[in-house]
Amino acid sequence: MSSTPTKTQDEAATVDLLALESQVCFGLAVAARGVIGAYRPILEPLGLTHPQYLVMLALWQSSPRTVRDLGEALQLEPATLSPLLKRLEGIGYVSRARNAQDERALDVSLTDAGRALREQALEIPPQIIDRLGMSLDELAELRTTLSRVIAAVGAA
Numbered sequence: 001m002s003s004t005p006t007k008t009q010d011e012a013a014t015v016d017l018l019a020l021e022s023q024v025c026f027g028l029a030v031a032a033r034g035v036i037g038a039y040r041p042i043l044e045p046l047g048l049t050h051p052q053y054l055v056m057l058a059l060w061q062s063s064p065r066t067v068r069d070l071g072e073a074l075q076l077e078p079a080t081l082s083p084l085l086k087r088l089e090g091i092g093y094v095s096r097a098r099n100a101q102d103e104r105a106l107d108v109s110l111t112d113a114g115r116a117l118r119e120q121a122l123e124i125p126p127q128i129i130d131r132l133g134m135s136l137d138e139l140a141e142l143r144t145t146l147s148r149v150i151a152a153v154g155a156a
Helices: 007-014 024-046 050-061 067-074 078-090 112-121 124-132 136-155
Strands: 094-098 106-110
Touching: 024 050, 024 112, 024 124, 050 067, 050 078, 050 106, 050 112, 067 078, 067 106, 078 094, 106 112, 124 136
Parallel strands: none
Antiparallel strands: 094 106
16 A cells, blocks of 8 residues: 555645744734734723723623632733723722622622723624624634634643
8 A cells, every 4th residue: 555645744845834924823923913903993992902801891791700700711810910900990990899708809890881881892893893804704713713722722
């Protein structure tokens, strides 16, 4: 039986695996910077940075949440999350208070202003979809692929 090279082997022979444009990390880094940059002018009128927007998205899904729960949902360390929460509290979108059942836990809740901001934020996804020039199906496929990447590197 002869051993015929697979398409992957053929491609590996003709593609420089160390070329910058061949690197998954490079593509992801450039895409992430670009997408986050696309959010910047849309979020500025709301007084939010992209990381603050992510916190608000998590709180719009469920509020109150403990800092620990938020950190897990956003995959952020407490040292990164804490300043974000302080700034959001400072602009009046969230409040922080000790958990009634566990004094060690800190609950983060939306304020009335934070809840009201959700209505304005409903305009963000359509603007991003328009800027990216991708269909909803393409974006769903991309999210699925990225979820697989996140799961793979999270398991490593």
